[in-house]
Amino acid sequence: KKDILILAIESSCDETAAAVVKNGRQVLSNVISSQIDLHKLYGGVVPEIASRKHIEKINQVIEEALENAEVTLDDIDAIGVTYGPGLVGALLVGVAEAKAIAYAKKLPLVGVHHIEGHISANYIENLELEPPFLCLVVSGGHTHLVCVKDYGTYEILGRTRDDAAGEAFDKVARAIGLGYPGGPKIDKLSKEGDPDAIPFPRAHIEDSPYDFSFSGVKSAVLNYINGCKMKGIEYNRADIAASFQKAVTDVLVDNAMHAVKEYGLNKFAIAGGVASNSSLRAAMKQACEKNEIEFYYPSPIFCTDNAAMIGVAAYYEYINGTRHGWDLNAVPNLKL
Numbered sequence: 001k002k003d004i005l006i007l008a009i010e011s012s013c014d015e016t017a018a019a020v021v022k023n024g025r026q027v028l029s030n031v032i033s034s035q036i037d038l039h040k041l042y043g044g045v046v047p048e049i050a051s052r053k054h055i056e057k058i059n060q061v062i063e064e065a066l067e068n069a070e071v072t073l074d075d076i077d078a079i080g081v082t083y084g085p086g087l088v089g090a091l092l093v094g095v096a097e098a099k100a101i102a103y104a105k106k107l108p109l110v111g112v113h114h115i116e117g118h119i120s121a122n123y124i125e126n127l128e129l130e131p132p133f134l135c136l137v138v139s140g141g142h143t144h145l146v147c148v149k150d151y152g153t154y155e156i157l158g159r160t161r162d163d164a165a166g167e168a169f170d171k172v173a174r175a176i177g178l179g180y181p182g183g184p185k186i187d188k189l190s191k192e193g194d195p196d197a198i199p200f201p202r203a204h205i206e207d208s209p210y211d212f213s214f215s216g217v218k219s220a221v222l223n224y225i226n227g228c229k230m231k232g233i234e235y236n237r238a239d240i241a242a243s244f245q246k247a248v249t250d251v252l253v254d255n256a257m258h259a260v261k262e263y264g265l266n267k268f269a270i271a272g273g274v275a276s277n278s279s280l281r282a283a284m285k286q287a288c289e290k291n292e293i294e295f296y297y298p299s300p301i302f303c304t305d306n307a308a309m310i311g312v313a314a315y316y317e318y319i320n321g322t323r324h325g326w327d328l329n330a331v332p333n334l335k336l
């Protein structure tokens with residue numbers, strides 16, 4: 001049987017990425033050009049700057065991905081690309097590039113949902129992992145509890161009603177002066193703080209046990225800081241970080257464990273940028289052990305945006321027969 005090689009492209013936010021993936025599980029190369037240093041100056045991602053940087057970098061990133069995999073475009077069987085959700089101008093760069101290559105080389109084009117990509121990151125290092133399983137996708141833009149019924153078949157059980165988990169991390173980080181992106185900085189500072197120092201609220205939504213809300217805990221942190229400032233009290237940033245992180249983690253763990261039990265699943269995975277949070281990983285691992293559930297998580301490099309995960313998702317779409325035409329467009333609010 002011939003190997004299937006996918007060249008994958010990801011440009012939905014502030015990472016220009018390309019990868020070559022063999023037979024859906026083997027990453028031959030994974031190149032990521034991050035724009036973080038550029039957006040940091042503005043405290044968050046500036047969409048127009050992201051699009052401009054993608055267009056500047058994309059050819060170079062793809063060339064490097066092919067070189068690192070020691071292949072040429074002649075070895076590639078299909079082009080996979082993220083076509084949503086994300087920033088429209090950013091997505092368009094990847095989609096146009098993927099279409100151009102597919103057209104020139106007469107290759108099949110496979111559009112991929114960004115969240116399907118994040119979920120699929122779990123297949124890379126866990127060769128034994130197969131659906132069905134439950135996956136918590138926590139990133140800067142998404143907080144979704146997803147039942148992965150089969151490759152390419154998903155049921156969204158719950159989602160955030162307001163801020164995404166990563167968004168809350170970034171906003172709290174900004175409030176305590178940590179800079180962008182805040183998630184990793186809160187993670188680090190929390191190690192010096194007491195997670196039980198400040199009782200920030202844990203939001204549970206009545207009648208929707210799998211939905212999330214993080215705007216309340218974010219506001220509680222901002223109110224706490226303002227209260228301290230008004231009273232002239234010094235506040236401990238590490239305690240705030242650790243207590244906030246614990247409040248978010250508790251809710252994520254509670255809802256996820258509730259869902260695995262309810263759906264009778266024995267496998268649970270996490271994905272997305274926030275999935276590299278050390279406190280979340282530790283708490284999930286412990287909860288899964290307690291409930292005798294197999295726990296899966298990607299290495300940090302496959303948690304944040306990358307093209308390897310898109311290549312994995314594209315492979316399963318490809319063998320399931322998914323093909324996109326030359327009318328493939330960027331869909332900023334694409335549904336899973």
Ligand code: KG4
Nearest residue numbers: 139140141166183184187273274277304305
């Ligand atoms: O998956 P990702 O790279 O992009 C999106 O699809 O949104 O996720 C980025 C998000 C940012 O909000 C960042 O602060 C957060 O993931 N993040 C973390 C950690 N590393 C990244 N949040 C908490 N703890 C971390 N260690």
Ligand code: ZN
Nearest residue numbers: 118139304305
């Ligand atoms: Zn992402």
